[in-house]
Structures are given as C-alpha cells and as structure tokens.
Amino acid sequence: MKRYTILIVDDEKRYADMLARRLTLRGISTHACYDGGSALDFLNHTPIPVVILDLQLPDMYGLEVLKKIKAALPDTVVIILTGHGSEKDREKSMALGAHAFMNKPLDIDRLMDIVSECNGIA
Amino acid sequence: MKESLRRALGFVWPRFQEDDDAHLNPYFTFRDHRRTWWMVIVILMTTALLPLVFLTITHYQLVQKSIDIESQLRTERLASNARQAVTLFFEERLAALTFTAKEVGYDHLSQPGYLAEVLRNLKLGFGGLTDLSVISQSGKQVAYAGPFNLEGKDYSKQPWYMECQAHDACVSEVFLGYRDMPHIVVAVKSFQQDGRFFILRATLETERLIQTMSAFKTGPHVDIFLVNQAGLLQTPSEYYDGEARQTDIQLPDHSESTKAMLSADRSGQPIVVGYASIETKFSPTSFVLMVVKQKAGMMKVWLDLRREINWFFVASAIVITAVVILTSSFMVNKVFKADRDKANTMAMAEQNSQLASIGQLAAGVAHEINNPLALINETAGYVKDLFTIKAQYQHDPELMEQIDSILDAVDRCGTITRQLLSFARRLDLRAQAVDLKKMVADVINFHKKEAAYRNITLHVDIPDEIPRIETDRGKLQQVILNLVNNAFQAVEDGCLLDIRAEMEGAKKVRLSIRDNGCGISEENIQKVFDPFFTTKKEGQGTGLGLSITFGLVQKLHGNISVKSKPGEGTTFIVTLPVYAEREAA
Secondary structure (H helix, E strand, C coil), rough: CCCCCCECCCCCCCHHHHHHEEEEECCCEEEEEECCCHHHHHHHHHCEEEEECCCCCCCCCHHHHHHHHHHHHHCCCEEEECCCCCHHHHHHHHHHHEEEEEHHHHHHHHHHHHHHHHHHCC | CCCHHEEEECCCCCCCHHHHHHHHHHCCCCCCCHHHHHHHHHHHHHHHHHHHHHHHHHHHHHHHHHHHHHHHHHHHHHHHHHHHHHHHHHHHHHHHHHHHHHHHCCCHHHHHHHHHHHHHHHHCCCCCEEEEEEEECCEEEEEEEEECCCCCCCCCHHHHHHHHHHHHHCCCHHHHEHHCCCEEEEEEEEECCCCCEEEEEEEEEHHHHHHHHCCCCCCCCCEEEECCCEEEECCCCCCCCCCCCCCCCCCCCCCCCCHHHHHCCCCEEEEEEEEEEECCCCCCEEEEEEEEEHHHHHCHHHHHHHHHHHHHHHHHHHHHHHHHHHHHHHHHHHHHHHHHHHHHHHHHHHHHHHHHHHHHHHHHHHHHHHHHHHHHHHHHHHHHHHHHHHHHHHHHCHHHCCCCCHHHHHHHHHHHHHHHHHHCCCCCCCCEECCCCHHHHHHHHHHHHHHHCCCCCEEEECCCCCCCEEEEHHHHHHHHHHHHHHHHHHHHCCCCCEEEEEEECCCCEEEEECCCCCCCCCHHHHCCCCCCCCCCCCCCCCHHHHHHHHHHHHCCCEEEEEECCCCCEEEEEEEEECCCCCCCC
C-alpha cells in the first residue's frame, strides 16, 4: 500500500491536482479528494499525517470535516487552505485544532516550511 | 438682495419644489405642493368667507326691503295727511260759497255793492279770496266784486262753468285766465226764485293753497305739489319746476285712496312717490296731490348703517384673507419642508443602500476572482517548478497543457469582470418598438440545436394580439437570453420548456418562462437574484446571470418574479410596460 504524506481536500479538482503535482515535485507523496465525505472515507482506511483542507466543500462545510478528523484521528495535522477565509473562520479553525490557517493564493514555500515542521511532529 | 426679499416674502409665498429638487421628486409624498397650497387657501377662504358673504347679502336685502316698505309707508301717510288738508281747504270754501248763495240769494248778490260786502266778510273768514262774481244761467257775469273790472264777461265757454253747470259745484285747475295770473276758480250753482240757476264764483289765490301744503314738508328732501290729471304742475315743485312744468312720473289709474310707489327721478336717483286724487264732497277736482321723497335723504341713517356694514365686511374679508394666506403658507411651508427632508432622507437611504450593494458586489468580486487566481497561482507556480526543479521538462508538451490551464483561468476572471461591468453599467434606454414573438423566436434559435440534442421540448405560445412593445431591444434580448440559458442549464435532458406571453391589463405584457426541471428550494428562492449566488458547481457559473437580468428588467421599468417548487419546476415571470416611460433622472 502506498504511503501518503499529505491529503489535499478541495472541491476544485484542477486546483487540488495542481497543488498535488507541485508537492510531488518536491518529493512529497499526496492524494487529492474533492469533497468532505470521500476525504473522511479515505482517512478511515489510510492514515495520513497531514491534511490540507478547504473550507468550501460541496457536501459539507470544511470546519465539520475538521471536527470529524480531529475526533477520529486527533494526531492528524490539519492545515486549512481557503480562498474565503474570514477572521472568524480562522479563530474557529484554530479552536477546533487546526495546525495552521492559510489563504489562497498559496505561498508554497510557507506551506513547505509548515509541512517539514509537521514531519518532525508526526 | 433678491434672497432676503424672498425670505421676507416666505411668510406669504412659500417655497416649493425647485429644479434642483428634481432628483427628489419620486420621494415626495405630495406631488405638487403649490397645488396643495392653492387648494388649502381656496377651501379655507370659501368656508370662512361664504357665511360672511351670505350674511352680508341677506342683511343688505333685508335693509333694502325695510327701507322700501318704511319709506312707502311714511310717504303714504304724509300724502294722506296733506290730501286731507287740501281737500278741507277746498271744501271750506265751497261750503262758504254754498251757504252764501243759498242764504243771501240772487237778488242781493247781483247788486255789486252787496257782493263787495260779502267778499269782504268772506276774506275776513277765510282769506285768500281775490274776487267774487255772480254769473247768470246764460254764462254772463252779472255782478263782480274785486280788483279787476271784469263785469259783463261771458264765461259760458269756460270749462269750470260747464263743470259747475253739471255738478252744482266745481274747482278749476290753476289757470291764468283774463287777468293773467295763476288762480283757481271755485264756484257753486244755486237757484233763483223763478227756477233759473245762477253761479256764485270765487277766485282763490294759489299762495294760500301752497302754504297749506308746505306745512307738511318735513325736510329738504320732501317735495309736495299738485298736478292735474295730465301730470302738468299746478303748484310749484322743487324737482319739476321748469319751462314745461310737466312731471314725468307715470301715474297709475285714478285712485281714490292714497298710494305710494317706488320710482326714479330724472337723474336716476331712487325716489318714493305718494299720490292721491283730491275729491271734495261737493265735486271732484282734477288735482292729484303728489309727495316726492328722495329715498337717499329720507333713509340716510339706514344707508349709513349699510355702508358701515359694507366696510365691516370688506375689513373682515381682508383680515380673513390675510390670516388664511399666512396660515396656509406657514403650514404648507412646514409640510413642504418636512416632505423635502423626508425625500432627502429617503434619497440618501437609497443611495446608501446602493453603496452597500456596490460594496457587497466588490466583496463578491474579490471572493469570486480569488478562486481562479489561486488556480493561476498554482498552475503558474507549477510551471515555474517544472523549470526550476526539473530542467528536462523545458521542452515537454505538458507545458502547453498547463499554459492552457492558466489561460482558461484568466478567461474565467475575464468573464466575471465582463459580467460585473455589464451589471454596473448604466446606459440610457433606447426605446423602440419590439415584436416580442419574433424576439423570442430569435433567442430560441440559438438553442434549437441544444434542445434537439438534449431532447428538450420547446413550447412557445405568444398570441398575435400581443402588441409591439416600446422598449430597449438589446436589453430585452439579453433578459430573454439569460432566462432561457438559465432554464436550459436547470433542466435535465428530455424536459419541457414553456414560453408564453399574455396581456396584463391594457398596458402591460407578461412573459413567463416555465421549466419542469429540478426547481429551487425555498431557502434558495430568496437569493436567486442576489449577485454571485449560484447552485452550480464551482467554476461553472458566476452567479451573476439572474442578478444582471433583474437589473435589466428594472431598467426597462418592468418586474421580474420567480415561482418554484422543488421537483416540479420553476417559472420566471417578467412583466413589461407596453409603452416606454420617460426614464426618471
């Protein structure tokens, strides 16, 4: 079974794929899910240390997904990556146990810093 | 200077809508304050002045009537008294002559010396007698006593002689006769022993008669005189003395009792005329006693009172008018100011809400553009990664694909920007007559192929009775195109799309576009016209189509509404005026 380091959850397929490719180029194995349900399913049978989670998902709100991940797998590092993030969202996310809150467009170097930090943790 | 004058006049002439208030017109409660002002003034003036006018007119008429009745009564009474005096004057003298003729007899009276004695005694008793004469049955004067030597004159042709012959007594009119001075003849008939009659005649000075009458003159505005049946003056009159000595008062038929009537004198002044025929118990006379009174002089107190009341009326009317105008101006001015303040506030509120909408719009744009930008960012970043991390990809065909992806994302940004622009753009309407049926057919044409391919049934029912509507062709076309596009995107393959039009009253056309697609949920139906609201998948719709349509329909002075039931379908209803309205500035 392939081991993934990062799970990308974003409703926009092309965006998720592109981010996956960029991370792959940097030697990180990734998997992409396009809605909350399939992401939770995937996590259930494939433990992954880091999840990059969008807040706008077609089936459920990202914070809900975050709550469920943290409930089932409290050790998973969740990084919120959203295009519509408000201060309120940030506060809520951090309260629910998100590791970081990032806005789109993404600064890949900062993401890499956070991920490498997490590798130390996870 | 002009402004201060205007401010001073503001109490009387209030300020109303001016040209620079034109943008506030839709917010005013009262359309035309000037008209309101006029109406208030007219209504208040009418209610305040009408009773006053009514009272004044009634009072005027009452006074007029009282004056007339009172003056007629007074004149009648005066005429009656004067008539009694004049009648008595003649009756006394006729009685004296009758007594003399019967008591003394013809034989003594025909002696001039004796006759002179009788004349002297009569003068002592009554006065005003000039002479006395005895006339035989043949009309010849047989005896005379007096200052003129008239013995032997023949009177058989004189009217008084003939009158006396017929009535036993007579009173002549005033005439000059042989002696050439005004006098009145009174005569009585008596009989001699042999059965022949004789006439005892006396001449009266008119002076005594005039004195008798002038005793009844109660003031300078009263004139009392005698006229004969033909209206010729018999005694002097203040009003009618002149060469002709003819009065121009039209007297009614002979009247035994005293009467009074209203008339006008030569200069048109109202007068009251009292009149009565003089009839002695010995014989009728041709005299008519006339009393002429000047109404104005007689009723001076009444007329003064009336004038005072008229002045009171005028003064009250002026005061009421001033109070009404000042009050109305004050109130209407207050109302206008309040109304204008309200209009200002409303205009400001609308502007604020517009600004809020624009702010919302800007936030929406920022959000929406962010997603494609994020994609551009990642894609461009990936391309850069390829160059920097894997040098061997420099000529890889995959690059082409990624660049296309960037271009696609840029295109999405472009679409949003364009729609946003068309949403915000405020172009003037260009109204022209549009055939709705043809326009719908044109729009449907775009979709014919798609409909056939997706097996969508298109049903169009636009009756020929629908008139051509005056509207902006381009905007209407965009509205229909947007709604049809929207419907095509909402329905599954094999569904039905129904477009129909009908008149709503005489001035509106209702166009409905119904589909039997998935419908819209109750919570979403409130938001369908909101900018950037979409149920489509990310990247497939901008959420601007229906809000643009909403804006366009409003611009066309129409209305758009939506009815939907989840699972049964959605109907968009656009109501448009048939005739173009003038666009409010």
